[in-house]
Amino acid sequence: MEKTVVLLKPDALQRGLVGEIIHRFERKGLKLVALKMTKASEAIIEEHYAHHKDKPFFAGLKKFMMSAPLVCMVLEGKDAIAVVRKMAGVTNGREAEYGTIRGDFSISQSNNIAHVSDSEEAAKEELHRFFEEADLHDWDRTISPYLYGEDEL
Ligand code: CMP
Numbered sequence: 001m002e003k004t005v006v007l008l009k010p011d012a013l014q015r016g017l018v019g020e021i022i023h024r025f026e027r028k029g030l031k032l033v034a035l036k037m038t039k040a041s042e043a044i045i046e047e048h049y050a051h052h053k054d055k056p057f058f059a060g061l062k063k064f065m066m067s068a069p070l071v072c073m074v075l076e077g078k079d080a081i082a083v084v085r086k087m088a089g090v091t092n093g094r095e096a097e098y099g100t101i102r103g104d105f106s107i108s109q110s111n112n113i114a115h116v117s118d119s120e121e122a123a124k125e126e127l128h129r130f131f132e133e134a135d136l137h138d139w140d141r142t143i144s145p146y147l148y149g150e151d152e153l
Helices: 010-014 018-028 042-048 058-065 080-088 101-105 120-130
Strands: 002-008 031-038 070-077 114-116
Touching: 002 018, 002 080, 002 120, 010 018, 010 058, 010 070, 018 031, 018 070, 018 080, 042 058, 042 120, 070 080, 070 120, 080 101, 080 114
Parallel strands: none
Antiparallel strands: 002 070, 002 114, 031 070
16 A cells, blocks of 8 residues: 655644644545654755755745644555545645645645655655654554455455
8 A cells, every 4th residue: 555744834833733734634545554743853854855945935944844743644545645645735725725734724825734755756755854764663553444345456
């Protein structure tokens, strides 16, 4: 099954939205395989957002991402990357559809509640950037046969 990374940003933590957002992922049927809080270093944020380093918002983004701990998780499921991207909504909270995480909780392009992996390559890189092998739990979820058809497992 595919794995994807979600980083709940400092606005989610400050606003008490962490439980609500994890609840959404659990109810969808995504399997939580890693969960931790971490205060990201400047080096990690610079690496994570390297593709934005020349953008005018980069300094503000770095400051924001280091202003409180991040709640980092790995979710597993069939097509988990695409499913979680859809649940997150588009980057700008003002444009994100109602029913998505950003559409429901954000009115900002920068303070948009969560970062989610946008491709298989990004998911792999982010998994290694934010987690160690021991953070990942390969637990047996007994309800999986009720969440998926036989051909999907
Ligand atoms: P994220 O999905 O984590 O990827 C890059 C982040 O940069 C994005 O969410 C926003 O937090 C931030 N971002 C993207 N575009 C802008 C912008 N135009 N102004 C400010 N912040 C932005």
